[in-house]
Amino acid sequence: MSTNNIDAGHLKAFIERLERLDEERRGLVGDFNAVLDEAAGTGYDKKILRKIVSLRRQDAHKRREEEEILDLYLANLGMS
Amino acid sequence: MSTNNIDAGHLKAFIERLERLDEERRGLVGDFNAVLDEAAGTGYDKKILRKIVSLRRQDAHKRREEEEILDLYLANLGMS
Amino acid sequence: MSTNNIDAGHLKAFIERLERLDEERRGLVGDFNAVLDEAAGTGYDKKILRKIVSLRRQDAHKRREEEEILDLYLANLGMS
């Protein structure tokens, strides 16, 4: 019933939420690799598939960054 | 309608599945960090929380391995 | 004259080389920031300058990666 208990309860709850998310994440990594294996089974090259996913993500990222810099310019010119 | 088209279709499907999983994974990483931030907001130390999650995962992993070894021993002794 | 001494000598030499490189690197970071300050002094926005440098580096990086993936495809098709 002390403050410590309450804190411990909080801590426990946080840890449990973190562990749940971490497990889910690890599950998805497993799924990702399973899909890679499946694709490899039908003749695709895993390395290439990873590269494609990576490049496409980078594209999206760069596009977003370019928009940001445009915003910066506009803000700088008092046009935002 | 050539074989190439079919392959392209397969490839596209694989890429999409991979991207979906990758995005979900990244989403979970975001959620994880959000929980960390929330916990930090109530006074916990992020680094320590991460460490706890990591240690508990390793514990679980070690426990599982030890059980496996035990199973092997038992099987070996005809006691499984 | 023991093996330990020889190892110690090697270790010392490695550490010194590493420290020299690290110091040079830190010097360049200082120079970089000095140029940023200078540019800021003539009215440019540091944040934008950083962004430009970063975007241009990403461009170069992506271009290189795209060449790599092309090579991968070609190798995969036996055309390398």
Place this chain on the structure above:
Amino acid sequence: MSTNNIDAGHLKAFIERLERLDEERRGLVGDFNAVLDEAAGTGYDKKILRKIVSLRRQDAHKRREEEEILDLYLANLGMS
């Protein structure tokens, strides 16, 4: 021939100086890692080598700070 052109020229010059410095910095990071690899090849542990360099830098930093404080004290006592 407008003011904009002059600015653009300035901007270009600044960007080029920044990129040169950034590239040099990245080159040194590469060299640093190359030395680490070389050391690893003769049996040293990269992680530990990094740690040593980092600790020694912190030591040096702390020593410098302590000297500064000492200088302050001395100046304050009219003994500088």
Place this chain on the structure above:
DNA sequence: TCAGATAAAATCGCGC
């Protein structure tokens, strides 16, 4: 072992 990708930790620069 090696490199490449990912995750984790530390550092830095900005705004309040």
Place this chain on the structure above:
DNA sequence: GCGCGATTTTATCTGA
């Protein structure tokens, strides 16, 4: 001057 977000650096993990 300090938190906060972004960047950089360090460490881990995986596949070749």
